[in-house]
Amino acid sequence: MMLRLAMATLARRRARTALTTAGVAVAAAMLLDMVMLGSGMRESFRGFIEQQGFQIRLTPRGTMPFDSEATVGGGAALVRAVATDPDVVTVAPLLGAKLFSRTPGDSVVSAFVLGLDPAVQGDYVLVEGRDLAADDELVVNASYLAATGRAVGDTVQVAAGYDAQMRRVTGARTVRIVGRARFVMLGGSERAAAMRLAAVQAMGGRDRADRLSVVLVATRPGADIESVRRRLEASDARVSALSTAAALQLVDERLGYFRQLAFILASVSLAVGFLLVTTLVTVSVNERIGEIAVMRAIGVARWRIVAQVMAEGVALSLVGATIGMGLGLVTATWLNGILAAFPGLPAAFDFFFFEPAAAFRSLGLLVLCGIAAGIWPAWRAATLPIARTLREEAVA
Secondary structure, eight states, X not given: OHHHHHHHHHHHTHHHHHHHHHHHHHHHHHHHHHHHHHHHHHHHHHHHHHHHTOSEEEEETTOOTTSSSOOBSXXXXXXXXXXXXXXXXXXXXXXEEEEEEEOTTSOEEEEEEEEEOTTTOOSEEEEEEOOOOXXXXXXXXXXXXXXXXXXXXXXXXXXXXXXXXXXXEESOEEEEEEEEEEETXXXXXXXXXXXXXXXXXXXXXXXXXXXXXXXXXXXXXXXOHHHHHHHHHHHOTTEXXXXXXXXXXXXXXXXXXXXXXXXXXHHHHHHHHHHHHHHHHHHHHHXXXXXXXXXXXXXXXXXXHHHHHHHHXXXXXXXXXXXXXXXHHHHHHHHHHHHTTSTTSBTTOOSOOOOHHHHHHHHHHHHHHHHHHTHHHHHHHXXXXXXXXXXXXXXX
């Protein structure tokens, strides 16, 4: 009965109720988007790391993978030493560098080239053609093909260096494009290519001979990754060993600003929803003081009055939050499309990550706000002095 009375009261002022519900829906949408933003970037980065299938990354001391152009020498010996660890099952050496390619119009475009062992690589997913089988072959992404005007099966002249003033290249060789791939950690607009490690090292001459940028390490199932990481780092003073957990921790530190911003905006959303519901329920109670006093005078218990007023707040929050969940998913998709176009981000990077548990927590928080919003007006309605209120209403 109290619920029916609460619904009837809200329906009595339809325009005001609709506007308040819309306001709560907007607050709920912002709350959900901020919750999704707080975890989206971290989960996207986790997905990229886990997709590669390696648990540890060795980099030049004090650097992040491909965070700089730093390399470490003695790459072959380093790979052999790492492979001797009893908990290591796969070692994938990588060398990142610039690659300059001539187009049919004789201009030169630059790209990022990854020297690797195709048998153990986890950096790209082949989309068309085949994988690398020789040193004079190249696997590229769609952006590279578009920039150079080439297609899978074409030959292209590539070089390790380019002097723009003299229009002269160094370390040049002719290679065949044998495949098109999607590079996991690179942006869709970034030109990228992959060659066999020995070919990239040889093209760079003495400066790249036997040098590596990163060594990816996969451990056996059940191995203590942290123990393996410490052993590998202690075995060579030139390198730092970074586990997946440590990489995610570093990402968390770098993304701390976004999480703080998301927390602040989510708190503002809750506060706005709370104030909207509190305002409407309070105004509704003030308009019905005489009605409430009559109900008390004919014997309606205080708890029923409280239940009716609280039900109004919960109904507004629940309906607004439900609408806001759908609105939040739509706006998150729209905003993700805008932010994902930021240069240098992987093509599949998501800023907003939907988790059902987080969505239900957001919904629950808004319902709690609805309950809290009804506390003051419900207390005021339940404690009205009956005789004085009836007299004042009659005089008015």
